Amino acid sequence: MFKNASKPQGRIDTLIGAGTTITGDIVFVGGLRIDGEVRGNVRAADGQQTSTLVISEHARIEGEIEVAHVVVNGTVIGPIASTASLELQDKARVTGDLEYSAVEIHLGAVVEGRLVHRAQAGKAVELKLATSN
Secondary structure, eight states, X not given: OOOOSSOOOSOOOEEEOTTOEEESXXXXXXXXXXXSEEESOEEEOTTOTTOEEEEOTTOEEESOEEEEXXXXXXXXXXXXXXXXXXXXXTTOEEESOEEESEEEEOTTXXXXXXXXXXXXXXXXXXXXOOOOO
């Protein structure tokens, strides 16, 4: 019934473990799971439409996020730009604007910012109003 242009990969290539703090920007390919803390921007390498970022319940990111598929269950202070799908699980706490193509927000998630829908690249969004004859 519904068709996704790209699906998140099921594999995590990199893990930032609990108790680990990274200061600086991260650019990754594939899947990244963060259980620790990052003070910097997190981005998928250019053109990675299958990239996946998982932010666990106890994780914290202070910076901008630009990844195709994002799953948040921790704390993010900064904007999130998701080119494919964005999922905010029940423990998600986001302070910043969210830009997404598809979004799923679980009961209990908190967002302090704007939700901005963006059309997929190359596809125009057209709305037609029903008219009576």
